[in-house]
Amino acid sequence: MADNAPLKRLLSPTQRNIVGAGLTVLAGVIVLGAIYGLFLLLRSFVNTFSDVLLPVALAAILATLLRPIVTFFETKLKLSRVKSIGLLFALVLLALAALASYAAPLIFKQSIELIDSAPKLAGNVVNFASEKAPWLKDWIAEKTGGEPIDVLIKNFVSEHSSSIKTAVEQTLKTLGTAGGILMSLFAKIAAYAVVPVYLFYLLDNQRDKWRDIDSQLSFIDKKWRDDIMFLIKQFVDILVSFFRGQILIGLILSVMFAVGFGLSGLKFAILLGIMVGLGNIVPYLGTILGVTVVLPLAFFQTGGGWPTVGFCLLTFAVVQVIQDYVLTPKIMGDKTGMGPMLIIFSIFFWGTALGGILGMIMAIPLTAFFLVFWRLAREKYLPKLMNSLKADEEAAEA
Numbered sequence: 001m002a003d004n005a006p007l008k009r010l011l012s013p014t015q016r017n018i019v020g021a022g023l024t025v026l027a028g029v030i031v032l033g034a035i036y037g038l039f040l041l042l043r044s045f046v047n048t049f050s051d052v053l054l055p056v057a058l059a060a061i062l063a064t065l066l067r068p069i070v071t072f073f074e075t076k077l078k079l080s081r082v083k084s085i086g087l088l089f090a091l092v093l094l095a096l097a098a099l100a101s102y103a104a105p106l107i108f109k110q111s112i113e114l115i116d117s118a119p120k121l122a123g124n125v126v127n128f129a130s131e132k133a134p135w136l137k138d139w140i141a142e143k144t145g146g147e148p149i150d151v152l153i154k155n156f157v158s159e160h161s162s163s164i165k166t167a168v169e170q171t172l173k174t175l176g177t178a179g180g181i182l183m184s185l186f187a188k189i190a191a192y193a194v195v196p197v198y199l200f201y202l203l204d205n206q207r208d209k210w211r212d213i214d215s216q217l218s219f220i221d222k223k224w225r226d227d228i229m230f231l232i233k234q235f236v237d238i239l240v241s242f243f244r245g246q247i248l249i250g251l252i253l254s255v256m257f258a259v260g261f262g263l264s265g266l267k268f269a270i271l272l273g274i275m276v277g278l279g280n281i282v283p284y285l286g287t288i289l290g291v292t293v294v295l296p297l298a299f300f301q302t303g304g305g306w307p308t309v310g311f312c313l314l315t316f317a318v319v320q321v322i323q324d325y326v327l328t329p330k331i332m333g334d335k336t337g338m339g340p341m342l343i344i345f346s347i348f349f350w351g352t353a354l355g356g357i358l359g360m361i362m363a364i365p366l367t368a369f370f371l372v373f374w375r376l377a378r379e380k381y382l383p384k385l386m387n388s389l390k391a392d393e394e395a396a397e398a
């Protein structure tokens with residue numbers, strides 16, 4: 001208490017509280033500045049090495065999804081790990097070959113048909129709006145000089161497609177020599193060609209990863225090391241649960257939406273079903289975007305109308321009920337601890353912050369890390385900190 005005596009003589013209790021609060025705010029600003037600096041370094045690192053990091057991230061996600069299949073082959077078929085991985089790769093190649101032979105041409109065909117039908121669909125929209133609001137027809141005729149809207153759209157697409165082609169040609173000319181272009185293209189292909197190699201080694205790793213991590217952290221005091229291991233294990237559990245669960249749900253929903261749209265009479269049912277289903281890997285995002293695209297198409301397509309819209313709405317409702325009450329509870333449960341709103345926000349936030357697809361892929365891992373860290377801090381460290389502050393305040397008053 002003797003050390004604090006001069007301070008007590010110089011400052012009143014209120015002034016000491018103000019000084020303490022100011023120092024606390026200053027420390028908080030310094031910490032936030034350090035965090036922001038680390039974030040800038042992370043963004044620069046990700047943008048610089050995205051071509052190196054993205055294949056590793058894709059391989060890690062695939063390993064998370066496919067590891068149960070390898071384990072099944074080992075336990076049920078009594079195969080070695082290497083043979084199980086080889087069998088898995090063979091089945092994947094067969095599935096990709098079947099997809100390329102049957103599904104891919106159909107999806108490509110529907111994509112082309114959807115693009116070709118865009119002007120006619122736009123014309124149907126304008127005609128419908130003109131019937132409901134005659135003044136709109138006069139306004140459009142005045143602005144277009146009486147030219148049909150579908151013809152204008154075709155001309156617009158044609159003009160801009162030629163502009164895009166010209167821009168691409170000019171870009172290729174300014175990139176440098178053909179050798180430089182080929183080397184750049186080769187580097188891109190090589191970066192993603194190693195994904196199967198990464199995947200093989202990730203699946204083949206039979207070492208106890210937790211013991212390895214613990215041994216690598218042996219220089220840290222055991223009390224802190226236990227907390228770090230807890231954070232890592234919780235973090236991995238969330239990642240595995242999310243990627244394995246949500247991607248499986250997205251694939252199931254793709255089939256359900258494609259079948260439902262097909263039975264509803266919607267054109268491009270397979271293409272739109274896959275897009276909406278896989279979009280639901282981000283909870284509800286695929287359905288929200290799908291409604292804004294599917295329902296107008298169902299109404300304005302040739303032979304469409306309110307009955308088609310009604311059947312498509314019924315498809316959305318049935319699939320959403322199955323997802324919410326059957327698939328999500330059975331497959332996901334509450335293992336991630338992240339609600340749909342947090343998942344959607346984190347994907348858009350990190351996608352914008354880190355830029356592009358890699359930021360979106362890293363969104364869930366990064367959010368999971370902060371979520372787990374907050375849980376540990378809330379349950380273990382914040383109560384100790386608050387008790388310590390309370391003790392210091394009581395001591396100061398005494």
